[in-house]
Amino acid sequence: MQKEFELVATDRHSKARRGCLTTAHGAIDTPAFIPIGTQGSVKGVSPRELRELNAQIVLGNTYHLFVRPGLDVIKHFGGLHNFMNWDGPILTDSGGFQIFSLAKLRKITEDGVEFQNHIDGTRAFISPEIAMEIQTALGGDITMTLDECVPYPCEYDYAAQSTEMTARWAKRCRQWKRLNSETAGRELAGPSTRRFADSFLFGIVQGATFENLRRENAQAIVDLDFDGYAIGGVSVGEPEDEMMRAVEWAELSLPGNKPRYAMGLGTPPQLLELIARGMDMFDCVLPTRLARNGTAFTAKGTVNLKNAEFILDKNPIEQNCACDACREFSRGYIRHLIKAEEILGLRLITLHNLHFYLNLMSQARTEIEQGTFDQFRKAFVAEYKTRDAVAIE
Amino acid sequence: MQKEFELVATDRHSKARRGCLTTAHGAIDTPAFIPIGTQGSVKGVSPRELRELNAQIVLGNTYHLFVRPGLDVIKHFGGLHNFMNWDGPILTDSGGFQIFSLAKLRKITEDGVEFQNHIDGTRAFISPEIAMEIQTALGGDITMTLDECVPYPCEYDYAAQSTEMTARWAKRCRQWKRLNSETAGRELAGPSTRRFADSFLFGIVQGATFENLRRENAQAIVDLDFDGYAIGGVSVGEPEDEMMRAVEWAELSLPGNKPRYAMGLGTPPQLLELIARGMDMFDCVLPTRLARNGTAFTAKGTVNLKNAEFILDKNPIEQNCACDACREFSRGYIRHLIKAEEILGLRLITLHNLHFYLNLMSQARTEIEQGTFDQFRKAFVAEYKTRDAVAIE
Numbered sequence: 170m171q172k173e174f175e176l177v178a179t180d181r182h183s184k185a186r187r188g189c190l191t192t193a194h195g196a197i198d199t200p201a202f203i204p205i206g207t208q209g210s211v212k213g214v215s216p217r218e219l220r221e222l223n224a225q226i227v228l229g230n231t232y233h234l235f236v237r238p239g240l241d242v243i244k245h246f247g248g249l250h251n252f253m254n255w256d257g258p259i260l261t262d263s264g265g266f267q268i269f270s271l272a273k274l275r276k277i278t279e280d281g282v283e284f285q286n287h288i289d290g291t292r293a294f295i296s297p298e299i300a301m302e303i304q305t306a307l308g309g310d311i312t313m314t315l316d317e318c319v320p321y322p323c324e325y326d327y328a329a330q331s332t333e334m335t336a337r338w339a340k341r342c343r344q345w346k347r348l349n350s351e352t353a354g355r356e357l358a359g360p361s362t363r364r365f366a367d368s369f370l371f372g373i374v375q376g377a378t379f380e381n382l383r384r385e386n387a388q389a390i391v392d393l394d395f396d397g398y399a400i401g402g403v404s405v406g407e408p409e410d411e412m413m414r415a416v417e418w419a420e421l422s423l424p425g426n427k428p429r430y431a432m433g434l435g436t437p438p439q440l441l442e443l444i445a446r447g448m449d450m451f452d453c454v455l456p457t458r459l460a461r462n463g464t465a466f467t468a469k470g471t472v473n474l475k476n477a478e479f480i481l482d483k484n485p486i487e488q489n490c491a492c493d494a495c496r497e498f499s500r501g502y503i504r505h506l507i508k509a510e511e512i513l514g515l516r517l518i519t520l521h522n523l524h525f526y527l528n529l530m531s532q533a534r535t536e537i538e539q540g541t542f543d544q545f546r547k548a549f550v551a552e553y554k555t556r557d558a559v560a561i562e
Numbered sequence: 563m564q565k566e567f568e569l570v571a572t573d574r575h576s577k578a579r580r581g582c583l584t585t586a587h588g589a590i591d592t593p594a595f596i597p598i599g600t601q602g603s604v605k606g607v608s609p610r611e612l613r614e615l616n617a618q619i620v621l622g623n624t625y626h627l628f629v630r631p632g633l634d635v636i637k638h639f640g641g642l643h644n645f646m647n648w649d650g651p652i653l654t655d656s657g658g659f660q661i662f663s664l665a666k667l668r669k670i671t672e673d674g675v676e677f678q679n680h681i682d683g684t685r686a687f688i689s690p691e692i693a694m695e696i697q698t699a700l701g702g703d704i705t706m707t708l709d710e711c712v713p714y715p716c717e718y719d720y721a722a723q724s725t726e727m728t729a730r731w732a733k734r735c736r737q738w739k740r741l742n743s744e745t746a747g748r749e750l751a752g753p754s755t756r757r758f759a760d761s762f763l764f765g766i767v768q769g770a771t772f773e774n775l776r777r778e779n780a781q782a783i784v785d786l787d788f789d790g791y792a793i794g795g796v797s798v799g800e801p802e803d804e805m806m807r808a809v810e811w812a813e814l815s816l817p818g819n820k821p822r823y824a825m826g827l828g829t830p831p832q833l834l835e836l837i838a839r840g841m842d843m844f845d846c847v848l849p850t851r852l853a854r855n856g857t858a859f860t861a862k863g864t865v866n867l868k869n870a871e872f873i874l875d876k877n878p879i880e881q882n883c884a885c886d887a888c889r890e891f892s893r894g895y896i897r898h899l900i901k902a903e904e905i906l907g908l909r910l911i912t913l914h915n916l917h918f919y920l921n922l923m924s925q926a927r928t929e930i931e932q933g934t935f936d937q938f939r940k941a942f943v944a945e946y947k948t949r950d951a952v953a954i955e
């Protein structure tokens with residue numbers, strides 16, 4: 170299959186788009202939610218369950234997999250698809266975000282980043298070129314440029330210098346791929362073998378919360394001509410309105426015929442708001458991470474199933490939900506499992522939450538096709554209560 | 563369905579029996595392994611997975627469920643079948659074993675046991691009659707008499723007195739059931755409703771490691787005329803040969819036309835040796851508990867998948883194993899998951915281990931039918947290496 174991004178429909182009332190990304194491992198309908206398989210497994214669920222959830226793509230975290238089990242192991246198994254037994258598309262990040270959030274003793278130079286990993290403190294060095302080599306070895310269908318993700322708040326001068334370096338790193342990634350497209354990735358064995366040239370390379374826009382940096386960096390990244398564009402450095406602690414503005418500023422420069430990926434986002438209403446701002450792809454730990462704490466997503470907001478009010482509740486997590494957890498189990502039973510620290514409890518909430526996110530994207534796609542996305546978004550956001558104020562029916 | 567136990571075949575070279583237990587929730591082919599669903603969930607697996615594993619019965623621990631979520635909750639949901647969404651047979655124990663192993667500040671009198679639970683220290687009292695009431699509320703298809711499980715080693719005098727009390731408690735349980743058969747359990751709602759009279763009540767033989775106590779207690783329990791007989795107080799720390807002898811002594815008094823259940827046992831070779839000694843049913847935490855530590859069962863013995871030798875191993879846990887974990891995943895990947903503390907790792911080993919135990923019972927049934935059980939048992943035991951001496955191919 171030739172890599173391709175096709176726009177199927179666009180919304181008249183917003184920048185929302187309905188598209189389809191074709192990769193060597195299958196198609197991804199956009200707007201798309203990408204479950205996070207940090208260490209080669211989406212926490213709590215099996216590849217079979219992901220297929221049953223109609224997940225079309227998963228994310229593998231380059232930093233985590235580089236640290237453990239290590240590249241030699243994954244190469245030995247013929248790449249991440251074979252290793253984790255997932256034959257659908259995989260997006261690999263560059264590792265940058267985790268180097269800047271998890272690793273110790275980072276030293277950033279124009280060349281790249283030296284760091285000690287958070288597991289055993291082993292030193293390593295990742296440059297833009299090495300980030301590409303690693304992602305090639307993993308076999309990602311969508312790969313990302315190495316960027317520096319600055320914290321919030323961030324001084325303007327530091328952000329400006331960092332953003333310029335991120336653009337130079339992006340250029341080196343782009344250059345590396347041009348030079349290595351035909352040769353890289355050939356060692357990957359088995360059914361997932363394909364030319365590295367068929368993978369997407371997305372450029373990442375940084376610029377912190379500064380309008381001119383976001384605009385300039387987006388233009389600089391777009392000038393390098395990537396297969397898609399990601400907006401990074403958002404949801405790092407800034408208020409939601411600053412996050413939305415950062416996306417809006419960057420989006421102005423992004424070409425319409427390429428997919429756009431808002432990294433590390435977000436809550437269900439945020440996803441709809443970002444779709445309305447022209448974003449196509451999202452990844453977020455919320456559905457899996459909150460599940461492990463007993464928190465489930467519903468159209469009315471999150472509910473924490475540990476609460477005593479659910480002890481005798483025979484209803485499913487959410488009425489009319491089609492997920493396996495809701496078709497088979499009650500809130501009362503799931504609450505008991507979570508309180509008793511039974512693994513099945515977090516498995517069931519994880520299944521429900523992933524279904525919720527994936528189904529929300531499916532609904533959004535249908536609404537865009539039918540020209541009703543704007544009403545859908547407004548109604549959903551109005552109905553959805555944020556976590557602290559959530560009212561349970 | 564009328565409760566029934568039918569002997570299908572018996573072995574000429576040993577006491578091994580091939581039978582079938584019919585309960586209101588379905589049939590159980592014996593010899594049978596019973597996965598343990600301590601707190602209303604077999605740790606790590608879903609009811610759907612249990613069905614796919616061809617598990618025909620699960621065990622619910624009365625003590626654990628009595629402590630949490632509590633009887634009122636399970637009654638509210640119409641019994642344990644409905645609560646945990648398992649429509650197959652359930653065996654409930656009496657709670658005795660956990661009162662004697664987990665609870666604090668136990669006070670045993672002829673009346674029953676007063677104790678503080680291990681979760682929040684709440685005081686409770688369980689008598690033989692209350693143990694029956696609780697199991698009725700849970701809705702067990704096979705219920706157990708309340709017994710005192712003495713530790714190993716145990717003074718003869720204490721064991722003798724305790725064993726006699728266990729027999730008197732068994733009589734009270736039998737009496738309670740006679741008086742309440744037609745009325746108890748009527749409050750259970752939903753599709754699992756059935757008469758309590760249809761449930762099996764098993765008497766438990768105690769007697770520590772003393773021949774005369776085991777023989778006398780077995781005869782006393784048999785004289786009370788139960789639907790089946792269990793051998794308790796084994797695998798409490800005694801050497802394996804003492805355990806085997808305790809079973810042998812008790813078995814001498816057990817009628818051939820009733821099912822026999824060796825409680826809390828054992829390793830795969832132990833199960834085959836106990837089948838050869840006339841036992842029909844087993845429950846054991848080993849397959850699920852060891853899985854959570856990365857240990858898998860194979861025909862050659864246990865393997866700990868955390869070992870470095872498996873890092874690059876592309877083989878399944880066990881060659882030619884038909885379980886989902888072995889059909890889809892490599893030892894190397896499962897090792898990575900266990901090392902990275904990913905839930906999927908323990909899920910996959912749990913699936914494999916339960917499959918191993920259930921499949922071993924299925925094989926034993928076939929071998930008994932074909933008259934080849936004795937060779938099968940000897941060959942299996944010779945091939946199986948105990949844990950510390952295990953050699954990995």
